[in-house]
Amino acid sequence: MKILDIAEIVRQTGLPPSTLRYYEExxxxxxVGRHGLRRQYEPDTLMQLALISLGKAAxxxxxxxxxxxxxxxxxxxxxxxxxxRADRLEQQIRELTALKNAIRHVAExxxxxxxxxxxxxxxxxxxxxxxxxQGARRA
Amino acid sequence: MKILDIAEIVRQTGLPPSTLRYYEExxxxxxVGRHGLRRQYEPDTLMQLALISLGKAAxxxxxxxxxxxxxxxxxxxxxxxxxxRADRLEQQIRELTALKNAIRHVAExxxxxxxxxxxxxxxxxxxxxxxxxQGARRA
DNA sequence: CTACGAATTCAAGTCAACTTGAGGTCAAGC
DNA sequence: GCTTGACCTCAAGTTGACTTGAATTCGTAG
Numbered sequence: 001m002k003i004l005d006i007a008e009i010v011r012q013t014g015l016p017p018s019t020l021r022y023y024e025e026x027x028x029x030x031x032v033g034r035h036g037l038r039r040q041y042e043p044d045t046l047m048q049l050a051l052i053s054l055g056k057a058a059x060x061x062x063x064x065x066x067x068x069x070x071x072x073x074x075x076x077x078x079x080x081x082x083x084x085r086a087d088r089l090e091q092q093i094r095e096l097t098a099l100k101n102a103i104r105h106v107a108e109x110x111x112x113x114x115x116x117x118x119x120x121x122x123x124x125x126x127x128x129x130x131x132x133x134q135g136a137r138r139a
Numbered sequence: 140m141k142i143l144d145i146a147e148i149v150r151q152t153g154l155p156p157s158t159l160r161y162y163e164e165x166x167x168x169x170x171v172g173r174h175g176l177r178r179q180y181e182p183d184t185l186m187q188l189a190l191i192s193l194g195k196a197a198x199x200x201x202x203x204x205x206x207x208x209x210x211x212x213x214x215x216x217x218x219x220x221x222x223x224r225a226d227r228l229e230q231q232i233r234e235l236t237a238l239k240n241a242i243r244h245v246a247e248x249x250x251x252x253x254x255x256x257x258x259x260x261x262x263x264x265x266x267x268x269x270x271x272x273q274g275a276r277r278a
Numbered sequence: 279c280t281a282c283g284a285a286t287t288c289a290a291g292t293c294a295a296c297t298t299g300a301g302g303t304c305a306a307g308c
Numbered sequence: 309g310c311t312t313g314a315c316c317t318c319a320a321g322t323t324g325a326c327t328t329g330a331a332t333t334c335g336t337a338g
Contacts (some may be wrong), residue, residue: 017315018297026295035318036304044254050267051160057198057231062295068185075245075253078182082246089239092196099193102227106214114214114335115183128189145285156285157327159337165325176286177333 098127145178237266
């Protein structure tokens with residue numbers, strides 16, 4: 001069970017075939033061959049797709065993702081680049097954590113206006129620190 | 140210094156006026172008045188914009204964000220809804236953390252092919268757990 | 279009081295990420 | 309060997325989030 005038919009990829013990922021073809025067009029994935037017309041993939045492709053999904057969740061564009069991994073899925077970035085991206089992710093994680101805390105706070109805080117609540121303000125300000133710097137790319 | 144001219148909002152947020160008008164059109168923000176034609180905002184608007192920015196970073200669409208806060212910026216969700224969203228954020232934070240760890244690992248691991256490296260695979264699989272379930276909405 | 283710069287309106291354009299539709303082709307089951 | 313269902317190609321359409329451009333309007337500096 002070395003090779004997966006596109007139907008199997010569709011089943012396991014939930015992505016429609018059209019999306020897989022689109023990703024292929026962008027050079028994000030590559031079928032290993034065809035069975036008739038049907039694309040066949042290596043199991044690795046499933047992990048590449050997982051990576052793509054994660055990258056998207058992190059706010060990267062498909063083009064950026066394509067730039068990080070060749071069509072083969074092998075990372076193609078310098079060590080400092082990788083660390084820089086990890087640093088950015090850390091910042092983003094801090095922001096999401098603050099947002100999460102703010103939301104939990106709103107769920108519990110009885111204040112009439114949250115925009116005025118100092119705790120809420122502090123949480124948001126914490127989260128949004130350095131947001132002004134360079135629009136948060138795409139979201 | 141109670142009211143802010145649009146120019147001041149632009150300066151502090153880095154967002155162009157066109158974006159502010161667009162957000163207004165979607166009901167995300169609302170000027171408190173005009174000075175001539177120029178929109179004037181309350182300071183609260185800055186925090187609303189910070190919230191919008193965070194919401195986008197979390198992957199919410201502007202429409203969803205509009206649904207969470209009325210034009211006034213006051214949250215308009217039930218407590219269970221809020222907690223559900225916070226839960227989702229927590230999951231997302233776990234994913235990003237795993238992605239971050241995977242990236243750091245790639246930066247250090249000398250393996251020739253990361254797609255084959257068991258550590259990398261474990262990290263990604265960890266991150267992508269439950270990704271199949273309901274396409275990760277927009278990214 | 280005139281000139282200037284920046285914001286305003288409104289329609290149209292752009293870009294990314296897909297999806298849809300028409301018409302075609304297999305491989306497998308009957 | 310014929311039908312069928314799912315994928316195929318290729319072009320065009322859609323949606324979300326903005327941006328751009330032309331023509332206009334003000335407040336402020338000079």
